[in-house]
Amino acid sequence: MTVAQRERAALVASLREAGPDAPTLCEGWTARDLAAHLVVRERRLDAAAGILLPFLAGYTERVQNQVATSTEWDDLVDKIASGPPLYSPMKPLDAVANVAEMFIHDEDIRRARPDWTPRPLDDSTVSALRGPVAMMSRLTLRKAPGRVVLRTPQGDTLATAGRRGNAGQLIVTGEPGELLLFVAGRDAAQVTFDGPPDLVDQVKKSRGGL
Incomplete structure (x- = not known):
């Protein structure tokens, strides 16, 4: 298992434990919004570009909101857990491109809690x-x-x-x-x-x- 896969598993565990309405460090986002962001990033090629390109951000936000409201929570988390699909550009880049993404968003959930404590990381991570x-x-x-x-x-x-x-x-x-x-x-x-x-x-x- 790669570091990115381990961090994805940690993120999925945090999402399941927190629940869809939990706060995150991402201003204005609940755990459901964060999960929808990850699903759009890996599965909606028509909308993912707006994550980085400001002139497409409005469309990306609309798609993300639609994904968040129309997808059952367990289905959202399952999509994240299964990783990028074969058609996603993220698939061959997963081991490199997703280490930081999964780590940051796991901490976004964990550190939004008032009683959070640092998570020990192994040397490879x-x-x-x-x-x-x-x-x-x-x-x-x-x-x-x-x-x-x-x-x-x-x-x-x-x-x-x-x-x-x-x-x-x-x-x-x-x-x-x-x-x-x-x-x-x-x-x-x-x-x-x-x-x-x-x-x-x-x-x-x-x-x-x-």
Whole structure:
């Protein structure tokens, strides 16, 4: 079983435990909305592009709402559990493209609960989450007003992003999974900051959430 498949199984377990009306870290989304998003991403090729392309976002939102309201909860979760279908571009890319997606959305459900605790990750999962930090930070931190350095507690720099200039530098330190959640716009990420407090706030506000 790949890391992506294990993270998918963890996400499915969290969805089943939480139920369709549970809150998530995705503003305005319940667990049902999040599940519909994943189904559209992997199974509705006509609408999936709007997840990344703003000019198609309205159509994607309409399709997602239709999927959420017209599909039984158990059927939604079963579709996620079965993985991308053969016709989906995600099928051959699952082991690479879905590690971050499944991890982030599992934490979106888990960390929306007031009593959540960190989930222990094995070495292979931690290693698999390192690469997406660099890739995603280029998208979400490109408008950051200063230089942002993403670093592990062991001192490994996973990525640098943002704009060079007079705003200064912000060092964000955390385990790879926590850094990934931070660059994806989740304030529940367990990271620490070394830099001007006003720059911390500006960087948080400038993130493009995923």
